Amino acid sequence: MTAPLLEVRGLEVDFLQYERGLRRRAVPALTGMDLTARAGEVVALVGASGAGKSLLAHAVLGLLPPNAVERGTVAVDGEPLSPEQRRRLAGHGTTLLPQSASFLDPLSRIGRQVRRTARLAGHADPRRAAEQALAERGLGREVLRRYPHELSGGMARRVLVAMAVLTRPRLLLADEPTTGLPTDLVRTTLREFRVLADAGAAVVLVTHELRAALDVADRVVIVRDGRTVDVADPAGFTGDGAALAHPYTRALWQALPGNGFRVPEVR
Amino acid sequence: MAVDLLTRAAPMLRALTGRLVRLLLLLAAVATASFALMAHSPVDPVDAYVGGDIAAIGPEQRAQIAERWGLDDPPLERFGAWLGNLVQGDLGRSLTFNAPVTEVIGERFLTSLALMATAWVLSGLVGFGLGVLAGARQGRLTDRVVCWWAYTLASAPTFWVGLLLLYVFSVSLGWAPVCCAVPVGALAEDVTLLDRVQHLVLPALTLSIVGVAPVVLHTRHAVIHALAGDHVALARAQGESPTGVIVHRVLRHAAAPAVLLQFAALGELFGGSVLAEQVFSYPGLGAATTAAALGQDVPLLLGIALFTTVFVFVGNQVGDLVHARLDPRVVDDLVRARRGRWRRDPDPDVLPAVEPLPVVPEPEPAGRGAR
Numbered sequence: 222m223t224a225p226l227l228e229v230r231g232l233e234v235d236f237l238q239y240e241r242g243l244r245r246r247a248v249p250a251l252t253g254m255d256l257t258a259r260a261g262e263v264v265a266l267v268g269a270s271g272a273g274k275s276l277l278a279h280a281v282l283g284l285l286p287p288n289a290v291e292r293g294t295v296a297v298d299g300e301p302l303s304p305e306q307r308r309r310l311a312g313h314g315t316t317l318l319p320q321s322a323s324f325l326d327p328l329s330r331i332g333r334q335v336r337r338t339a340r341l342a343g344h345a346d347p348r349r350a351a352e353q354a355l356a357e358r359g360l361g362r363e364v365l366r367r368y369p370h371e372l373s374g375g376m377a378r379r380v381l382v383a384m385a386v387l388t389r390p391r392l393l394l395a396d397e398p399t400t401g402l403p404t405d406l407v408r409t410t411l412r413e414f415r416v417l418a419d420a421g422a423a424v425v426l427v428t429h430e431l432r433a434a435l436d437v438a439d440r441v442v443i444v445r446d447g448r449t450v451d452v453a454d455p456a457g458f459t460g461d462g463a464a465l466a467h468p469y470t471r472a473l474w475q476a477l478p479g480n481g482f483r484v485p486e487v488r
Numbered sequence: 489m490a491v492d493l494l495t496r497a498a499p500m501l502r503a504l505t506g507r508l509v510r511l512l513l514l515l516a517a518v519a520t521a522s523f524a525l526m527a528h529s530p531v532d533p534v535d536a537y538v539g540g541d542i543a544a545i546g547p548e549q550r551a552q553i554a555e556r557w558g559l560d561d562p563p564l565e566r567f568g569a570w571l572g573n574l575v576q577g578d579l580g581r582s583l584t585f586n587a588p589v590t591e592v593i594g595e596r597f598l599t600s601l602a603l604m605a606t607a608w609v610l611s612g613l614v615g616f617g618l619g620v621l622a623g624a625r626q627g628r629l630t631d632r633v634v635c636w637w638a639y640t641l642a643s644a645p646t647f648w649v650g651l652l653l654l655y656v657f658s659v660s661l662g663w664a665p666v667c668c669a670v671p672v673g674a675l676a677e678d679v680t681l682l683d684r685v686q687h688l689v690l691p692a693l694t695l696s697i698v699g700v701a702p703v704v705l706h707t708r709h710a711v712i713h714a715l716a717g718d719h720v721a722l723a724r725a726q727g728e729s730p731t732g733v734i735v736h737r738v739l740r741h742a743a744a745p746a747v748l749l750q751f752a753a754l755g756e757l758f759g760g761s762v763l764a765e766q767v768f769s770y771p772g773l774g775a776a777t778t779a780a781a782l783g784q785d786v787p788l789l790l791g792i793a794l795f796t797t798v799f800v801f802v803g804n805q806v807g808d809l810v811h812a813r814l815d816p817r818v819v820d821d822l823v824r825a826r827r828g829r830w831r832r833d834p835d836p837d838v839l840p841a842v843e844p845l846p847v848v849p850e851p852e853p854a855g856r857g858a859r
Contacts, residue, residue, distance in 0.1 A: 282725050312727015319722050326719040328740045328815055337736060341727045368816040388726055 224299025226423040227281065227392055229256040232293035234273075234280055234447075247290065250276055252447040254293070258392070258423040263414050265438035265455075266427045267473070273447040274427040275320065278394040281425075282317055283308030297392070312341055318385040320397040322377030325369040331355075331380055332365030335387065342388045354383040375406055382413055393417060393424045399433065411437045431458070432477060443470045511801050515794060522793040523570070523786075527563040531784040534559070537583050557583075570790070579794075580787030584779050589791040592776060597795070600765070600772030602688060604757055607695035612750045615700040619707020620742055624734050626712050634704060642701035646760045650694040650767035657690060664690045667769035691768040698760050699753055707746045714741035744814045751807025755800040 234251040251273045258264045266274050279285055281295055283304040294301045297310065311317070326334055335355060339347035355364060358379040369377060378398065385393060395414060399407040407430070414424045415437045428434050434441065435455045443451040451467035458465065462474040474480055534553050538545060554560055558569070573580060579589035622634040641649075658666045665671070665687050670679045714720065715738060723737045758774070765774035773792065780788040812818040 279721070284721055284724060308724070311725045315725075316727075317722060317725035319718065319725075321718075324718040324722040326723075326737055327817060328744075329737075337723075337728075338726050341732075370817055384722075384726065 224296070225257045225259045226298060227256070227258040227425065228294075228296045228299070229254055229277070229281065230294045230296070231255065232277065232280060232291070232295060234276060234285065234292075235290045236286075237288045237290060250289075250447055251280070253449065254444065254447070255449040255452075256425065256442055258425050260391070260421050260423050261418055262439045263418045263424045263426055263437050265431075265434035265441045266425055266444060267429060267431050267434065267441055268444035270429065272444045274429075274444060275396050276447075277444075278317065278396045278425065278427055280304075281307060281392075281394055282311045282315060284311065284317070312388060314390065315392040315394065316385055316388040316390040318381055318393060318395040318398050320400060322369055322372065322374060322381075324381065325377060327369050329368070330365065331367050331369065331372070335365075335380065335384055338384045339387050344387070350387060351383075354387050355380065358383050375402060378402060378406070378410070382410060386413065386417070390417070391422050393422060394427070395424060396427045397429070398426070399428065399430060404433075407433050408436070431473065441470075443467065443473065445469055507805060511798070514801060515797055518793055518797045519571070519574075519790065520567075522790055523563075523567050526784070526786045526789060527566075529784060533557070533583070533784040533786065537783065570787075574794075579791040582780070582785055582788040582791075584783040584785045584788065585776075589787050592788060593773065593791055593795050596771070596773040596776045599770070600761055600774060602684070603691050603695065603765070603770060603772055604761055606688060606692040607699065607760075608750070608754075608757055610692065611696035611699035611703060612746070614696070615703025615750075616707050616743070616746050618700075619704045619746065620711055620734065620739070622704065623708040623711025623715065623742065624730075624738075626708075626715075631708075635708070638701040638704040641697055642705070644698075646694060646698045646763040647767050649697055650691070650764050653690050653694055654767065668771065687770075691764050691770050694767070695757065695760050695764045699750075699757060702753065703746055703749055706749050707742050710742040710745045711738055714738040717741075740814060744811055747814060748807050748811045751803050751810070754803035755796075758796055758799065 232251055232254040233249070235247040235249050238246050238248055240246050254273065254277050256264065256266065256277065266277065268274055276285075280289075280291065283306070285291070285304065291304060295307060296302065297307070297315070302310070307315070325331070332351065335351040336347045339350040339354070344350035352362065352365070355361075360376060360379055360383070364372070364376065364380070372380065382398065385395070393414070399410050402410065411426075411433060414426060418424050418437075418439075426434055426438065431441070435458050438455050441453045441455055441458070442449055443453060451465075451470045453465055453467070453470050456464070458474055461480070462471040465471040465474060534550050534557075537553070538550075558566060561569075570580065577590075579593075581587065582589050582592045585592045618634050618638070622631040625631045654666065657664045668687060670687060671683055711734075715733070717737075720733055720737050723733055728736065761772060761774035762777050763774070764770070765772045766778055769775070773795075776788070777792050779785070780792065
């Protein structure tokens with residue numbers, strides 16, 4: 222059996238902070254993340270806000286700020302890589318689908334930015350590739366001349382998806398790509414990931430919309446307070462969650478509206 | 489077509505009128521304030537005019553001069569007379585140069601313009617370049633050297649820097665002339681362009697050195713801020729190189745504050761030229777200002793004050809325009825009137841989706857500011 226495309230083992234991240242003078246303090250952010258994503262898989266990374274989901278995505282891309290300290294292993298194709306090596310891999314195989322329109326350059330027209338992405342990804346005709354990627358997501362040519370602040374939230378998300386797909390990723394880290402979108406657009410976006418995965422990519426879908434993610438995910442990784450607590454089969458998320466082994470996973474499922482809205486005290 | 493032109497011209501006209509009104513109000517305030525200052529100044533204009541020959545003239549002659557100049561009239565009357573002439577374009581006669589004020593200012597300004605423009609462009613380019621360099625290499629040795637240099641310059645007075653340059657390059661090394669805009673004693677038709685440039689270098693350098701520090705420090709900060717932005721993180725995640733990040737994702741962010749600062753610094757540039765021209769005996773508007781102030785040449789001083797006001801005001805307005813062009817999020821009435829593109833457009837016609845991904849268009853918010 223071949224090595225998984227992405228394997229994260231016991232990843233810990235601390236942030237060094239200076240407080241009052243020169244005293245240094247390490248603030249733990251991730252305390253033990255495990256995640257495996259194989260080619261052809263969509264892995265959903267689910268957890269409450271502040272659990273460290275986005276941080277994991279940025280760490281895998283080697284995009285953490287300089288004051289971050291990392292421990293544990295992140296292996297791509299079975300080979301453990303340092304943050305610098307992962308940083309070099311960014312854009313060449315791995316890519317990020319960020320969570321908000323603030324990731325677009327506010328001073329550059331959409332057309333320019335998407336063309337730049339296409340050029341970096343090595344498309345022969347960046348202009349055509351960019352226009353086509355946007356058109357496939359229902360964005361016409363008039364969008365090319367706009368600035369990010371002239372787009373609606375939904376349009377900006379579609380631009381970001383177009384950019385992510387243009388980079389032809391083998392490993393896509395989607396950081397809450399559907400938060401705040403209307404249901405139909407959530408479904409369309411998630412289907413994009415399924416298409417990518419079926420074409421042989423691995424997709425890590427960071428989300429807190431558990432129910433929507435279940436439609437496309439092959440596995441669900443549950444994180445809590447910077448730590449992976451459970452890896453569950455999407456099929457287990459039915460009824461009152463009796464098939465779910467881990468109490469926190471079950472509690473998360475049961476806390477959803479429509480599943481009883483129960484918020485039990487889990488320790 | 490004509491109607492279309494008219495509807496597009498109307499907001500532009502309104503914006504221009506607004507600016508003109510602001511300028512006129514500013515000019516009125518400056519004229520009143522500087523006239524009041526001059527009227528209460530302790531220097532006697534006749535004494536200043538006569539200078540060393542004071543012993544040679546009697547009190548009758550003094551009275552005659554004073555009467556000819558209308559110095560005995562009440563200040564309000566003198567101010568009124570001056571304003572009346574001003575509206576007709578007559579700024580009066582300069583006592584020190586014995587020529588019409590408009591002529592003196594026009595001539596002196598042209599000489600200063602070469603100096604100030606050189607200094608301005610130089611400080612802008614050098615400041616921006618160093619700022620980008622320092623910001624891109626934040627915390628490294630390059631950054632620390634540039635910052636140290638900028639802080640040193642920021643705390644060095646113009647005249648002192650000028651004297652230092654004079655000492656090193658003119659006196660010790662003998663590379664540059666010690667004074668003036670042209671060789672001393674040369675006939676006007678013999679002066680070459682090279683002569684002028686040679687005489688310009690040191691004063692321009694002095695003047696630009698003073699303006700460089702703020703541009704460096706602000707640009708550096710803007711670069712650091714932009715580099716920490718989300719859009720840079722995305723560019724990196726898409727494989728943009730460090731140089732590519734600077735060129736494609738940072739330069740424009742850093743240029744906006746630098747441009748604004750550089751245009752806003754026109755006033756300081758003028759103030760600096762007063763000192764720099766004095767040190768280098770450069771016969772520009774700055775030196776004329778000093779001469780007018782020492783000789784209590786009220787018409788010339790007021791003329792220069794008004795001229796500087798217009799100069800600085802126009803500079804700031806141009807800065808606003810350029811800034812708004814660099815940053816599309818800045819709302820400037822004049823630029824918007826010119827731009828007129830993305831004003832409250834309805835839904836863009838959403839193209840039918842291409843296989844295999846059907847896209848359902850969501851309702852778009854109406855406002856252009858919606859994100």
